[in-house]
Each structure stands twice: as C-alpha cells, then as structure tokens.
Amino acid sequence: MTLTRDGGSLFSANMAGTLRLIVYLAIASVLMVLDHRGHWMGKVRYGAAIVVEPLYHLAGLPASGFRAARVAFADRRKLTEENKQLRVDLLLANARLNHMAAVSRQNKRLKKLLDTRRQLGMNVQLARVIDIDLGAFSHRLTLNTGAHQGVKVGQVVIDAHGIMGQVTQVLPGTCTVMLITDPDHAIPVTDTRTGLRTVAHGSHESGQLSLTTIPVSADVRxxxxxxxxxxxGRFPPGFPVATITHVEPQLSGMFLTARAKPSADMQRADEVLLLRDLAPPVGPPAPASVDGPPRALAPDAVGSSSTSARRSR
Structure with missing residues (x-):
C-alpha cells in the first residue's frame, strides 16, 4: 500500500469518489425505475415548470414590449395614412357630388330656357353670364356675346321666368345688360288682373321694383x-315682369306706391336669352317727315308743266 506524506492512503480519496458515484448511479437507477412505473418524475417536472414559467415570461417582457411598440407604431402610422386617404376620398366624393348637383341644376335651367325658346317661337340667342353687379347704385350683367355675335344695343334679355333687362353697351366679344331693378331703369307694365297700365322703376333695394304713379282709385292688390x-316699342308685350308684394298710399295722398318682386331670377341666372325680334311699336304712329311740297306742286314742276302747255298750244 502506498502511503502519502501525511501518512494517509494514496487511494483513499479516489475510493470515496468512486463510492459516491456508485451511490448516485444507484439512486438514478432507482429513480428511473420508479419514474417508468409510477411516472413520478413527470409530476415533479410539471411542478418545477409551473414554478419556473413566470421567470420565462419575466425574462421575455423586454422583447415582447419592443415588438408590441413596433407593431403599435406601424399600425398607428398605417391607420394615420389610411385615415388621411379616406379624408381625401371623402372630400373628392363630396366635390364630385356637388359638381353633379350643380350640373343637374344647370341642365334644368337650360331645359327651361330651351322650352321657353320653343314656346315663344321667336328668334332668340343663348348667352352665358360671366359677371354680375348688384350694388346699391347699379344692377348690371355682363354676357359672353357681343358685336361679333350680332348683339345690338336695346336687345331685350329674358330668362325662363320673365324679363331681366336690356343691352346698354356692346363690345366685340361681350355686352352689358342693365337689369330692370337698376335705379335708372323703367319698364311699362300692365296689371294682368285689372288691365291697369303703369311704369315699374328700379330701386336701390336689391331685387325690388317700385311703382310710384298708381292712382289712388286704382284696384291694385x-x-x-x-x-x-x-x-x-322697346319691350315686347305680354312677358312676365314682376309680382306686387306691397301696396301703400303716399304721404301726399295723391298716388299709391307699390313694390314688386321681379319674375326673373336675377341672382342665380347662369344662361339668358337675347331677343333678336324687336317688339312692334304700340301707340300712335310716328309723324311723317315734311320735306317740302309734293313734286307735282314744286315750282320747277309747275314751270315745266306751264312750258309744256304753251308748247302744246
């Protein structure tokens, strides 16, 4: 037997390790047999897994949080872009809808104008309104037709509802129309119910006509x-002009004053008709111009006739 310096056996430490290994192997064999027959180790592993599982979740929280934040940011950006695109699509759809509604209204107005043209059986010209002035001292329209299209000063302008005014200025490509509501305008009118004739003047009130020369005894309602x-002779007879909205006596008590609303749609008119057929004059005929005595009574004629008479003798 080999001895060490301290007097102990050289193989005593190795023998102790070998014995421990044998004991461990025996315990492992026993545990394997017991696990194979009673499945006890599975239960132990299951319990250990339950205890360790929260640690796995806790260790994975930073990575899960980062992934969740990245997904949330991506989803938020995607939702923001989709929301922006949806707002653009909504605005575009509303614009198209409004445009279609405007086109539908314009088509209805044009249909009314064409129906009016067929009903009148007159020579008319279609024009588009390009500017409107409804100030306190001037009520005018500017149309996209002028001298190149045959427009002349004095032509009557109507819409599908009634008389709007008359052309007062003509340029090569445009013309200016004075509306019947202009303070400087006047139009002879007739009350369709009573046949009363009077004059309707424009007023400073937008969209109103004034009638100031109605006799007190007149039946106006x-x-x-x-x-x-x-x-x-400027405006053809029988065209709608206005509807009386208010009647009251003047302070002097000699006449009645009335206000009327024009039949034509002054503010929303986009297209109008210009009458090319001038109205026939109503009233006494114009006096004949006197240029001198008839040719049969002229001095030269008398002299020539007497000379010819002397020659015949």
Missing amino acids: VGDKLVSSGLG
Whole structure:
C-alpha cells in the first residue's frame, strides 16, 4: 500500500469518489425505475415548470414590449395614412357630388330656357353670364356675346321666368345688360288682373321694383302679376315682369306706391336669352317727315308743266 506524506492512503480519496458515484448511479437507477412505473418524475417536472414559467415570461417582457411598440407604431402610422386617404376620398366624393348637383341644376335651367325658346317661337340667342353687379347704385350683367355675335344695343334679355333687362353697351366679344331693378331703369307694365297700365322703376333695394304713379282709385292688390305692356316699342308685350308684394298710399295722398318682386331670377341666372325680334311699336304712329311740297306742286314742276302747255298750244 502506498502511503502519502501525511501518512494517509494514496487511494483513499479516489475510493470515496468512486463510492459516491456508485451511490448516485444507484439512486438514478432507482429513480428511473420508479419514474417508468409510477411516472413520478413527470409530476415533479410539471411542478418545477409551473414554478419556473413566470421567470420565462419575466425574462421575455423586454422583447415582447419592443415588438408590441413596433407593431403599435406601424399600425398607428398605417391607420394615420389610411385615415388621411379616406379624408381625401371623402372630400373628392363630396366635390364630385356637388359638381353633379350643380350640373343637374344647370341642365334644368337650360331645359327651361330651351322650352321657353320653343314656346315663344321667336328668334332668340343663348348667352352665358360671366359677371354680375348688384350694388346699391347699379344692377348690371355682363354676357359672353357681343358685336361679333350680332348683339345690338336695346336687345331685350329674358330668362325662363320673365324679363331681366336690356343691352346698354356692346363690345366685340361681350355686352352689358342693365337689369330692370337698376335705379335708372323703367319698364311699362300692365296689371294682368285689372288691365291697369303703369311704369315699374328700379330701386336701390336689391331685387325690388317700385311703382310710384298708381292712382289712388286704382284696384291694385298684393299678388297681382305685372307683364310688359309693349308701350314705347322697346319691350315686347305680354312677358312676365314682376309680382306686387306691397301696396301703400303716399304721404301726399295723391298716388299709391307699390313694390314688386321681379319674375326673373336675377341672382342665380347662369344662361339668358337675347331677343333678336324687336317688339312692334304700340301707340300712335310716328309723324311723317315734311320735306317740302309734293313734286307735282314744286315750282320747277309747275314751270315745266306751264312750258309744256304753251308748247302744246
């Protein structure tokens, strides 16, 4: 037997390790047999896994949080872009819808104008309104037709509802129309209910006509329809002009004052008609111009006749 310096056996430490290994192997064999027969180790592993599982979740929280934040940011950006695109699509759809509604209204107005043209059986010209001035001292329209299209000063302008005014200025490509509501404008009218003839003047009130020369004894009521009388030869007779909305006596007590709303749609008119057929004059005929005595009574004629008479003798 080999001895060490301290007097112990050289193989005593190795023998102790070998014995421990044998004991461990025996315990492991026993545990394997017991696990194979009673499945006890599975239960132990299951319990240990339950105890260790929260540690796995705790260790994975930083990575899960990072992934969740990245997904949330990506989803938020995607939702923001989709929301922006949806707002653009909504605005575009509303614009298209409004445009279609405007086109539908314009088509209806044009249909009314064409129906009016067929009903009138007159020579008319379609024009588009490009500017409108409804100030306190001037009510005018500017149309996209002028001298190149045959427009002349004095032509009557109407829409599907009634008379709007008359052309006062003509340029090569445009013309200016004075509306019947202009303070400087006047139009002869007739009350369709009573046949009363009077004159409707424009007023400083936007969209109103004023009638200031109605006799006190005249039968004028709110709701009476006024049409053009044709007097003066400028406006053709029978066209709708306005509807009386208010009647009251003047302070002097000599006349009645009435206000009327024009039949034509002044503020929303986009297209109008210009009458090319001038109204026939209504009233006494114009006096004949006197240029001198008839040719049969002229001095030269008398002299020539007497000379010819002497020659015949």
